[in-house]
Amino acid sequence: MEHEARPVRQLWVEDEKGRGRMPDPVRAAAVRAVMLTSVTLIQGMVAFFCSVTGSWLAFPVTVTAVISTVAATWSVLDVWITRQVWRQRNGVVSRPSSTARARRGGEQPAERLSEAA
Secondary structure, X not given: OHHHHOOOOOOOOOOOOOOOXXXXXXXXXXXXXXXXXXXXXXXXXXXXXXXXXXXXXXXXXXXXXXXXXXXXXXXXXXXXXXXXXXXXXXXXXXXXXXXXXXXXXXXXXXXHXXXXX
16 A cells, blocks of 8 residues: 555656757857867877877878867867857846945936036
């Protein structure tokens, strides 16, 4: 009779959405970065194994792996730059932090303009 008292567990439980979807340009840059980074890692492994076995391909593959490392580094930086540009162009709400100082004089700019007129 104990098995009748147990609650039924659901197979699928929806979690709360943590973050929204990345903007399209940022996502495209991230996909490029992941692809270039994975190709670079594969080239590094091939260069290592070619040099261990003494193959003539070791030098050309090592040179291309170094060039790919530079390209992969730039692609990762491109993700960060694209994200910052997207934020600036599409308006992220900017609020002063709690550590920001209050204005001196305590007046708002609109109040100053009305007093001047």
